[in-house]
Amino acid sequence: MSNFGLQVRQTVPAIDPVITDYAIGYLGHLFHATEDSVLAQQLDIPKEIQFLSQLLVSAGGESDKVNGLAAKVQEALKKQLADNMAKLAVTGDTSKRLLDVDLIHNQQRDLDSSLALLNSTSDIAHTGRNMETRVDKKKLQKAEAKIAKKVAKRANKFVQYEASKLLNEQTKEDYDSFFLKVNPIDFGAGAGKSKDIKVENFDLYVGAGKRILSDASLTLAYGRRYGLVGQNGIGKSTLLRALSRRELNIPKHITILHVEQELRGDETTALQSVLDADVWRKQLLHEQAKIDERISEIDRLKAEFEPESLEAKKLENEQNDLAERLEEVHEKLSEMESDRAEGRAASILYGLGFSEEAQQQPTNTFSGGWRMRLSLARALFCKPDLLLLDEPTNMLDVPSSTYLAHYLQTYPATVLVVSHDRAFLNEVATDIIHQHSERLDYYRGSNFDSFYNTREERLKNQKREYENQMQYRQHLQAFIDKFRYNAAKSSEAQSRIKKLEKLPVLEPPQEEKQITFKFPEPDKIQPPILQLSGVSFGYDPNKLLLSDVDLDVQLDSRIALVGANGCGKTTLLKILMGDNTPLQGSVTRNSRLRIGYFAQHHVDQMDLNLSAVSWLSTKFPGKTDEEYRRHLGSFGITGSLSLQKMESLSGGQKSRVAFASLCLNTPHILILDEPSNHLDTSGLDALSDALKNFKGGVLMVSHDVAMINSVCNEIWVSEDGTVKRFDGDIYAYKKYILAKADASGVVKRH
Structure with missing residues (x-):
């Protein structure tokens, strides 16, 4: 390879050294790819060489010289590829051991990005040469969010922070990728760990620096069902969204799922879409199939070698590794009761109003309301450690709402639900969290009715205490005003002034704004109406x-x-x-x-x-x-x-x-x-x-x-x-x- 690097420099001595270095590095990648069984299968040598030739010619290289070099390189690559494939046929292919398909896709994505980089015409305007940005937009986005939060916190008011224009191009992650990002698959690392959630002393912002929670603490005990209540626009949905994306510090071993938006419709049946929602199960079944296939392939390959040969021992070691991994996969599938998945999914769908016939229909045939039900069914099926529901009964009729409430009463993990449906909260909630005035108040062991009564009593007591304190202040002030300039009473007046100054600043209890509706009285008409x-x-x-x-x-x-x-x-x-x-x-x-x-x-x-x-x-x-x-x-x-x-x-x-x-x-x-x-x-x-x-x-x-x-x-x-x-x-x-x-x-x- 080093010989070809020298030949590239000699063939195109006048072009930009940046292009030359890139071409040499790219050649190195191609020669390396011939040694990897997976990359070799994807390698299209003529196409790759054609790309490099066009690159060097467009940069100023002479066409004849470049084409001559390209022919030599192509011949060398084909020979090395053939030699490596012949070698693998004899020694056995160990590169498939626990093969990570995502790694292959990432490598291919990097390769595609490099090609796009050289062919791109959209540059960032600046005073020097035009160059395509190589900024990691995800990292940039996180950094910009931190800066915006700091600016807003310092100012303690609405702040419009101008983020980088690189973030204008937003791309949506697919469901599987987002699920695995939020809930990385866990093989025992979280065993025995507490699944209680406690996030202390945090601020939460929305939009252009608008603060919705200040120095708040969130405490969720595992297995409890919390109703999150508060006025419209107070930020309840924003809190759920922050939890679902782990923007708050939630332990990694706790799985989270949020029913936020309706499912995108496609040709997948309703039942299969619910089964596919459990990405862990889908990934494990896929891995199980890959391992079984490889083990069968090893059994076939072992027959071609002597039992004591080096090749046979390599295959035996690989097979043992795969068997251990397969046992882990089986244990995880058993733990999540994978064999009962289809029956459980069908039962959930039926309870939410999907007939057996409807369960076999493609998801793109359902209206928006029914797709929201599918999203809810998918969340219930996954059984996350923390289930987040935002107004789930808005999309349900009375039978489905009744079924959901009954289902959640026996839900084994933690539920946090935003709802204004009193009857639903009375049936489901074991505790109420009241969000107001940039804070969270807890009413433990309360359904909605007991919360409402307790809160009313609290407000009455706070109001009574406020009125008593104001009356005391007025009493002190009246004495001060009357005897401030009286020589006989001046010492007492000064004493009361000091008492008044030491009293804390009082704020009246904050009551939620009460509204009234009034329907006009119609004129009388005679039946039948x-x-x-x-x-x-x-x-x-x-x-x-x-x-x-x-x-x-x-x-x-x-x-x-x-x-x-x-x-x-x-x-x-x-x-x-x-x-x-x-x-x-x-x-x-x-x-x-x-x-x-x-x-x-x-x-x-x-x-x-x-x-x-x-x-x-x-x-x-x-x-x-x-x-x-x-x-x-x-x-x-x-x-x-x-x-x-x-x-x-x-x-x-x-x-x-x-x-x-x-x-x-x-x-x-x-x-x-x-x-x-x-x-x-x-x-x-x-x-x-x-x-x-x-x-x-x-x-x-x-x-x-x-x-x-x-x-x-x-x-x-x-x-x-x-x-x-x-x-x-x-x-x-x-x-x-x-x-x-x-x-x-x-x-x-x-």
């Missing part, structure tokens, strides 16, 4: 979705429509509103009836580039801006919120704008499809109170058991192709669901 009689409907007359439905909605109705997704609830709402025409039966509406409809995906109907005031004036013209602002204020959209672009509002604030919109025509009947989604606790309380005080009728589709129990006095169930009144309240319906699931074996199997 809205009535279905013997209604049947289907997009295909031979496949009816609903049949023989009788339903009567009055001005005093409080009806909850429940049932599994896909059973016809939304179809029924469209029939009530006149969007669908029944195939049979009749729909009777009062001629003066006005309906206010809240859609589950109401954001899709909004122009987010407009402010709430502008959007309402476009949709319902004829009022002044002040009237629109006053109306929005009755739904908690106060001050500047009504004048901001709606894209900057939180999910709960957008929901409040939608409620304000549906009330501008003073409806007689409110038809609400999942109205509780995105609302925080204060928003849910406000909505429940407003619906109870509303003078018109209410029909809602909701998964929020607490809201249904608070507002509705009738439960109608959509199942088996029809809709009928359920004899009992929402909690009786939940028991009915669990009994059905238990009879089918879903609850027992998980």
Whole structure:
């Protein structure tokens, strides 16, 4: 090889030495590749030599001389490759021992990067020569994040830190790579170690230096289930995201999984996508197959050599190493109960609403809501040590929400769930963490109801203590003001001044801002208001979705429509509103009836580039801006919120704008499809109170058991192709669901 290096310099003496050095180094890589069985199989010698020839000619080398040298090098490479392959055929190939395919891919990636480097035309502008950057963007990104955090912390205010422009090009890691990066596979290194989590005295920032936690401590005991609660926009989802990416100091032996976004659809079946979610299992099965294949190959090769020969002993040693590794893999697969994986995955999917037929459908055939359920199923299947769930019930109907709560009650590891669903938290949570005022408060051994009552009591005590202290201060100040200049009392006044100065600075207890909703009172109309009689409907007359439905909605109705997704609830709402025409039966509406409809995906109907005031004036013209602002204020959209672009509002604030919109025509009947989604606790309380005080009728589709129990006095169930009144309240319906699931074996199997 050294001889060819000299020949390269002699052939192209006039070109840039940087190019010459690169060409010589690249030749060295090619000669080295002929000695490696794996790289040799990927080596395309003519193509590589052609690349080097073009490089040297384009840099100023003479074409004839370069082509002559290229022919010599190509011949030498082919000869060395043939010699090395012949040698491997005799001595046996030991390079496959515990072969790491990722290493091969990394080497190939490095090679491709080098080629791209020389062919690239996009340079960083600077005063010297144009050169492609070789900065490690991942390391740069980490460094920039640290700098931004320090700047924000020093300033203690919103800081816009300008990061390197190299970070503008972001690439998304695939699921497998991210999973293994966050959860490196562990063969016993974490055995016996505690899986409790304790992160002390940390600050957490979001966006341009906005601090959401200050000097906070996070403590999660293994096996406990924590409900993380707080107002919309307080930073709960940001905390979960920081945990899921190990931006906080979580021990490496603790596995983490976060249900954050919907699954990307492809041709993989729903069942297989859940099985593939356990990357450890998938990687171990793949490694097991590789080892078995290599062991079989060694058995065949050993027959070609004498038992005491050096080659046979090498193969024997390799086989022993592989057997030990295979035993480790088998132990790990047994530990994770790999043989029961498919049954467990099917059970989880069934509980979340996927029929056996749906489990075999490609994931790209499902809507966004169903793909979110798939993401949830994948997380439950993996059984991480720390399971992070962000509003999981938003995508579920009552049966699936009931199944999930029951499943999590027996979950063997730690759960941290962000939810505003009180009934769900009451069933699932063993502890509550309240995030507010840049801090985390713990309510141990509490479900949501006990947390709420304890917190209210705490606030009362804090308020009482604050008032007593303020009264004491006022008493001291009154004495000082009265006797400060009285010679007989001056010493006492000075004593009280010193007492007053030593008292700590008082801050009133911080109470979460209370909001109220108010639905306008409609004018009176005579029944029948809205009535279905013997209604049947289907997009295909031979496949009816609903049949023989009788339903009567009055001005005093409080009806909850429940049932599994896909059973016809939304179809029924469209029939009530006149969007669908029944195939049979009749729909009777009062001629003066006005309906206010809240859609589950109401954001899709909004122009987010407009402010709430502008959007309402476009949709319902004829009022002044002040009237629109006053109306929005009755739904908690106060001050500047009504004048901001709606894209900057939180999910709960957008929901409040939608409620304000549906009330501008003073409806007689409110038809609400999942109205509780995105609302925080204060928003849910406000909505429940407003619906109870509303003078018109209410029909809602909701998964929020607490809201249904608070507002509705009738439960109608959509199942088996029809809709009928359920004899009992929402909690009786939940028991009915669990009994059905238990009879089918879903609850027992998980």
